[in-house]
Amino acid sequence: MEVGLFQPSVSEGAKTYPVINNNSVAFKSEDGETISLEDLKGKVIFINFWATWCMPCIAEMAAINKMNQHFKNDVNFVVLMVDADSDFKKSIKFMSRKKYDLKVFIPATEIPGVMFQHSLPTTLLINKKGQIVFKHEGAAAFNNRKFLEFVEKQLKE
Template sequence: MNIRFNSITMRIGLFIIAASVLTACGNPTPSNKPEKEKEQPIQEIQHPKVADVSFKDKSGNVVSLSALKGKVVFINFWATWCPPCIHEMPSINTLRQIFKDNKNIEFLMVDVDNDIDQSAGFMEKNNYDLPLFTPAGEIPPEFLGGSIPTTVILDKNGQIIERLEGSRDYAAPEIVKALTELTKAN
């Protein structure tokens, strides 16, 4: 009887651990959002004015979001130690390959740990073809709240149209379709 109880207890414990790992990793930066808002994915956010955020690539080149106006921008905030980030990485790589020849979309993979050498090693080891960046300044809370991975999608006017916290399958047909429509919109 004790052996059976321990087995059930162990299974429940493993389920709880797996469920918590597959949701999202905590973000080391504090969030100004109320707890209730953090729990729900944010969809179709409209901000009258989005801050001009900048990112730095491995060569030290700085890219600002204002310079990318006229393009759809897919920004993924992640870290190499984050299991949900690692879980969604193959689908982001597939998504980028789908849009590789589309000049109307940019992908920015932003390492929130600011360790671009480590993240570059991770990308190389896994054969991912994703452009790496680190924050070139503070990330506003409308971009990155309480957890990673967080993905922000900007329309061609530089407005946030989607912010998704937690791991997703970005190669899903509905996401490909939505991004295709965004890249074709004026």
């Protein structure tokens, strides 16, 4: 299954989000490393909250992987695939089985409601200053030209 209908809307200045305390939001990787959003300041961060049982999440995964491949050589772009399964090992096996080059994380702290309100999938783009500049609930084709250009613009700022 792949997303073909829904395109993420990246209209400039259409929505502003409350500032989050980047020091208070952290994620843990499968190797036990904890990383906070503050640690990633100066980078553009793509965060996707997903689950293996969520069909819309699965539908957009190939597009996210393609987007990740597009930016793979840019050290200022980070993708955090945040497991909402509560089964970290299952999520890691899913990525491996599908041959996606996407690293899985789990929340290491409480996630603020401005970032995630338990709707799956939820995707955010955080700019180099640590501000949410894009939020989308539902599946989307994140490898489309407009979204890639939006990310490239964030990387240049």
